[in-house]
Amino acid sequence: MILDEIERKKKYAAYGLCIDETRTQAITQKSTAVTKTAVSEKLKQSFKDELVHLGFRHVEVELREAGGADGVLYHKLVLTRAPGVEFPR
Incomplete structure (x- = not known):
């Protein structure tokens, strides 16, 4: 009976370790950091360049x-000089 309980607790601990190893939060955090660095900054710069190319100078949008x-990392358009104004989806 005691040996059965010891075996059960070993399995319970092993299952707990397996569950901990399947958590994706660390992967998501790393993915978000890489996306911000590798994609978001380039996307922001391309957006700014396109606005300049189109002659869009009267309203500051970022x-x-x-x-x-x-x-998945989402982006939104923001009026720089009107921080409380939201664009519709």
Whole structure:
């Protein structure tokens, strides 16, 4: 009976370790950091360059990160001089 309980606790501990190893939070955090560095900055610069190319100078618009979920990072347009104004989706 005691040996059975020891064996059960060993299995329980092993299952706990397996569950801990399947958590994706660390991967998501790293993915978000890489995306911000490798994609977001280039996307922001391309957006600014395109606005200049189109002669869009009368309103300051910028692209900002809008959070993420399940490994996907979202962006939104923001009026730089009107921080409370939201663009429709």
